[in-house]
Amino acid sequence: MSFISDLKEKVLSGYEVTRDEAIRLLNEDLDELCNAANEIRKKFHGDNFDFCSIVNARSGRCSENCKYCAQSSYYHTGAPEYKLLSADEIVADAKKKEAAGIPRYSIVTSGRTLSNRDVEQICEAIQRLKKETKLSVCLSAGLLNHEQFDKLKAAGLTRFHNNLETYRRHFPDVCTTHTYDDKIAALQNALAAGLEICSGGIMGLGETMEDRIDMGLDLRKLGVKSTPVNVLNAIPGTPYENLPKLTNDEFCRIVAIYRFINPKAFIRLAGGRGVLGDDGKQAFKSGANAAITDDMLTTAGVNSCKDFELVKGLGFKPHGFL
Numbered sequence: 183m184s185f186i187s188d189l190k191e192k193v194l195s196g197y198e199v200t201r202d203e204a205i206r207l208l209n210e211d212l213d214e215l216c217n218a219a220n221e222i223r224k225k226f227h228g229d230n231f232d233f234c235s236i237v238n239a240r241s242g243r244c245s246e247n248c249k250y251c252a253q254s255s256y257y258h259t260g261a262p263e264y265k266l267l268s269a270d271e272i273v274a275d276a277k278k279k280e281a282a283g284i285p286r287y288s289i290v291t292s293g294r295t296l297s298n299r300d301v302e303q304i305c306e307a308i309q310r311l312k313k314e315t316k317l318s319v320c321l322s323a324g325l326l327n328h329e330q331f332d333k334l335k336a337a338g339l340t341r342f343h344n345n346l347e348t349y350r351r352h353f354p355d356v357c358t359t360h361t362y363d364d365k366i367a368a369l370q371n372a373l374a375a376g377l378e379i380c381s382g383g384i385m386g387l388g389e390t391m392e393d394r395i396d397m398g399l400d401l402r403k404l405g406v407k408s409t410p411v412n413v414l415n416a417i418p419g420t421p422y423e424n425l426p427k428l429t430n431d432e433f434c435r436i437v438a439i440y441r442f443i444n445p446k447a448f449i450r451l452a453g454g455r456g457v458l459g460d461d462g463k464q465a466f467k468s469g470a471n472a473a474i475t476d477d478m479l480t481t482a483g484v485n486s487c488k489d490f491e492l493v494k495g496l497g498f499k500p501h502g503f504l
Contacts, residue, residue, distance in 0.1 A: 186210050189442065190218040194225050198402070199442050204395045207439050212431060219438035219469030222445045231498035232408070232448050232472040233489065234286035234320065235279045239304075240266040244292040248347070248357045249421040250384060250414060253292045259419035266291065266300055269307040273314060280315050282486050284475065285501045287311070288320035288343060294360065295324040305337035312338035320380060325360065325368045331375035342372035343380040345410060346400065349393035356387055369404055378407045382450070385436060386414035386428040394436050398443045408472065409447050411437055411465075413454030430458045434468040441469030448472040455484055466496055 183191075189203060207215060242263030244253045252261040267275075276287045289304060296304070304321065311319050321334060322343035331342070346365050347353070353362040369379045381404065383397050401409055413433060416423050440449055450472035451462040458465070461484045462473065473493070475486040484492075493500055 184210075184214065186214050186218050190222060193222055193442055193445055201395065201399060204399070204439055204443055205392060207442065208391050208395075208435070212435055212438075215438045216434055216464075216468035219441035220467060222441050223449075223469045223471050226445045227448070227471050229497055229499045230471065231493050231500040232286065232450070233284050233475050233486070233500055234288055234318075234450075234472075235282075235284045235476050235486070236288045236290050236322075236474060237267070237272060237275050238262075238292075239272060239289045240264070240291040240293065240300075242292055245294050246357060246359045248359075250347075250356070250387060250417070252417040252420065254420070257420050259417050261417075266303060269303065269310055272307040273310050276311055276315055276317055279476070280317050283490070284486060285316075285318060286320060287315075287317040288322055288341075288474075290322040290343075291324070293324060295326055296330065298330070301326075301330050301333055305333055308334065308337040308339050322380075325364055326371065328371050328374065331371050331377065335375045335377055339377060341378040341380055341408070342369070343408075343410075344368050344372075345382050345384070345412075346397055347383045348387050348389050349383075349397040349400070351396070352387070352389045352393050366400075366404070369406075373405065379404065380408040380410065380450075381406050382408075382410035382412065382452070384412040384414050384453070385433060386425060386454075387422065388425065391436070395439060395443070398440050401447075402444045406444070406447055408450050409440060409444065410450045410452035410474065411440065411470070412452045413457045415454040415457055427457055430460065430464055433458060434464050437465045437470050438468045450474065461488070461492060463492060463496070466493060466498070471498065 242253045247256045252259040320341040350362040449470040452474045455462040475489045
């Protein structure tokens with residue numbers, strides 16, 4: 183029995199992969215690895231597939247200096263700038279997504295955090311979404327505190343998103359206006375309020391494969407239910423505009439390893455799928471079983487109708503789609 187096959191059988195029986203074992207997977211046969219990861223996915227999730235769609239509810243003028251981000255005030259990218267959308271605007275957008283069959287909706291805001299007034303406005307939107315739609319509602323809003331999370335949970339929020347983006351070792355090379363530990367603290371605050379958490383990262387920021395594995399292990403430790411795996415979409419005007427593109431093979435390997443590390447999580451393909459050339463098709467055959475569909479924050483995503491046909495053709499059963 184090969185190393186991959188032996189490790190797969192252990193994971194199927196409930197075993198947690200160690201760091202050394204995950205690192206060993208970096209040098210194993212890619213096809214065998216991806217096929218094994220897909221078997222693990224089928225064991226823990228069947229053919230269920232989870233789509234979500236996001237709204238850029240406040241854009242640009244961000245105080246943080248994340249080197250990949252079009253919305254940072256440190257860089258000149260031409261990204262749109264506008265204040266927090268009203269509850270009416272958010273609800274109207276959400277209803278369009280629900281009508282298209284998308285079951286999960288995430289409100290995303292630029293900036294380090296939300297003011298208490300912003301939280302009240304978003305709570306109003308969440309309360310209306312819970313009354314007027316059947317959508318599962320998520321929020322991505324930076325570094326919130328305990329009291330803010332309690333208010334959002336009471337309003338009907340079910341899941342909070344905050345990507346770690348990259349591993350602790352590499353994080354200071356990516357951002358210096360907040361820390362890796364700041365992000366972990368926000369996720370822990372969300373958990374303490376009774377929310378599920380969604381967190382992942384961007385692949386291709388100059389990190390090593392070991393960094394990616396170490397971040398995946400931290401995500402497992404946090405109890406993450408949904409892990410967005412993004413590919414850097416190098417934005418002109420940011421410090422990372424000339425970084426080399428990630429290869430599809432490299433991306434599939436990390437998706438497969440993440441499935442070994444956290445077999446029960448939804449591995450969610452997110453931003454940058456267009457960089458891969460196949461909209462993530464190979465990665466969906468390598469253990470991924472979720473996606474953000476339609477447009478991203480400041481870049482085009484994959485159309486939900488096209489996504490639906492793609493995953494259905496791979497044998498998945500997406501929730502919510504008509």
